[in-house]
Amino acid sequence: MTTKEIDLKTDELIKKYGVRSAFKGYRGFPGCACISVNEGVVHGIGNSRVIVGGILFPLMLGSFTMIFIPIPPRPLRFGTIDEQKQRLLDVAQASLYKGIEAAQVGARLSDISFSVQSYVELHGLLRGAGFLWGMG
Numbered sequence: 001m002t003t004k005e006i007d008l009k010t011d012e013l014i015k016k017y018g019v020r021s022a023f024k025g026y027r028g029f030p031g032c033a034c035i036s037v038n039e040g041v042v043h044g045i046g047n048s049r050v051i052v053g054g055i056l057f058p059l060m061l062g063s064f065t066m067i068f069i070p071i072p073p074r075p076l077r078f079g080t081i082d083e084q085k086q087r088l089l090d091v092a093q094a095s096l097y098k099g100i101e102a103a104q105v106g107a108r109l110s111d112i113s114f115s116v117q118s119y120v121e122l123h124g125l126l127r128g129a130g131f132l133w134g135m136g
Contacts, residue, residue: 003035007046053079088125095119 011032014021021032029045036044037051081089095116102115 001051002047003037003044003049003051004046006035006051007031007033087123091120091123091125 011021011024014032023029023034024032031046033046034044035046037049098119099112099116102112
């Protein structure tokens with residue numbers, strides 16, 4: 001299956017429930033979902049890349065009903081992944097909860113992002129200009 005096919009299936013599913021994608025058409029974004037593979041961090045556009053075993057792909061959805069309901073990106077794994085990629089998933093998941101813990105009344109967005117970034121850096125997975133790589 002290609003990432004474009006995943007995007008089309010996602011679009012069908014969203015329409016089935018009578019809602020619309022928050023991303024499709026936003027500032028010219030052509031997809032229903034943001035799909036990135038392995039080294040892609042976020043906001044990937046579905047294309048001809050075939051999903052094969054041993055890869056990670058964050059899938060981010062957002063839909064409009066009466067209110068905007070964002071579905072946070074959750075890295076999915078396809079097939080068997082190596083130990084390094086599993087570690088990346090584990091740290092990413094734990095960093096999400098660090099951000100949630102920091103989201104308190106009176107907290108600033110920078111407080112939340114600092115808690116996430118600090119956790120990820122502590123585990124040696126943040127490199128470059130704010131991108132979560134940890135893939136080599």
